[in-house]
Amino acid sequence: MKQVEHALIVGGGIAGCAAAIALAQAGVRVTMLEKQQEWRFQSSGIFIYHNGLAALGSLGVLPEIVSSGFAIADGRNIYLDERGEPITDTFYPSRHPDIAPIVGIRRAEMHRILASRLDALRVDIRLGTTAVRIDQKTAEHVTVALSDGTSGQYDLVVGADGIRSEIRRLVAGPLEPVYTGLGVWRSVHRRPKNLTAKS
Ligand SMILES: Cc1cc2nc3c(=O)[nH]c(=O)nc-3n(C[C@H](O)[C@H](O)[C@H](O)COP(=O)(O)OP(=O)(O)OC[C@H]3O[C@@H](n4cnc5c(N)ncnc54)[C@H](O)[C@@H]3O)c2cc1C
Numbered sequence: 478m479k480q481v482e483h484a485l486i487v488g489g490g491i492a493g494c495a496a497a498i499a500l501a502q503a504g505v506r507v508t509m510l511e512k513q514q515e516w517r518f519q520s521s522g523i524f525i526y527h528n529g530l531a532a533l534g535s536l537g538v539l540p541e542i543v544s545s546g547f548a549i550a551d552g553r554n555i556y557l558d559e560r561g562e563p564i565t566d567t568f569y570p571s572r573h574p575d576i577a578p579i580v581g582i583r584r585a586e587m588h589r590i591l592a593s594r595l596d597a598l599r600v601d602i603r604l605g606t607t608a609v610r611i612d613q614k615t616a617e618h619v620t621v622a623l624s625d626g627t628s629g630q631y632d633l634v635v636g637a638d639g640i641r642s643e644i645r646r647l648v649a650g651p652l653e654p655v656y657t658g659l660g661v662w663r664s665v666h667r668r669p670k671n672l673t674a675k676s
Pocket residue numbers: 487488489490491492493510511512513521522523524525606607608637638639640642643644661663
């Protein structure tokens with residue numbers, strides 16, 4: 478089987494940046510397309526659990542993630558109602574002795590940390606660009622036409638372009654997410670002084 482030498486990643490979100498780092502670290506030449514004209518790091522909070530933290534460790538960004546976020550050393554997630562009464566009290570143990578069970582971090586900060594690794598790994602980032610066509614004529618590679626009028630040959634294409642993935646549509650035809658009837662409101666607040674669990 479042919480080794481992957483050149484990968485195309487479509488989408489520069491958390492998934493795209495993580496895949497780009499992992500592939501570039503493994504010696505693969507990586508081109509990344511991001512349809513936004515410039516990097517936009519969007520916020521809200523995100524919790525990362527021990528398995529995700531271990532993956533971030535293998536990408537070389539764990540110390541920065543932990544120092545920019547808030548480690549929940551006891552692994553407890555307590556959800557409160559509007560009066561501050563507990564609804565659920567959940568415990569997530571860590572399977573890794575050196576890794577916190579949970580880290581809470583601003584999503585924008587996590588994305589910024591991942592994206593800032595790409596230059597050092599010489600990822601070819603094309604902002605304001607997307608893929609418009611994928612042709613596979615041989616088993617070894619695909620030819621991808623880009624929105625800037627150029628095209629390239631790649632051994633691997635990763636669709637990391639979010640919930641309404643255009644890559645999924647190009648490969649598998651029209652598939653739309655279906656609203657399940659569930660929703661969530663999230664807002665970011667200052668941490669109460671008595672919330673001090675930090676490893
Ligand atoms: C309110 C909320 C709370 C959440 N909380 C958590 C949590 O606590 N823990 C957790 O693990 N997860 C959480 N998630 C889920 C997590 O945020 C998402 O799974 C994750 O952000 C998805 O990342 P992604 O890179 O796959 O997609 P996205 O973040 O959607 O990134 C896709 C990227 O691709 C680009 N793009 C799109 N289309 C194209 C195209 N055609 N060509 C080129 N580029 C394109 C976009 O501009 C974007 O940069 C939460 C989600 C929400 C909404």
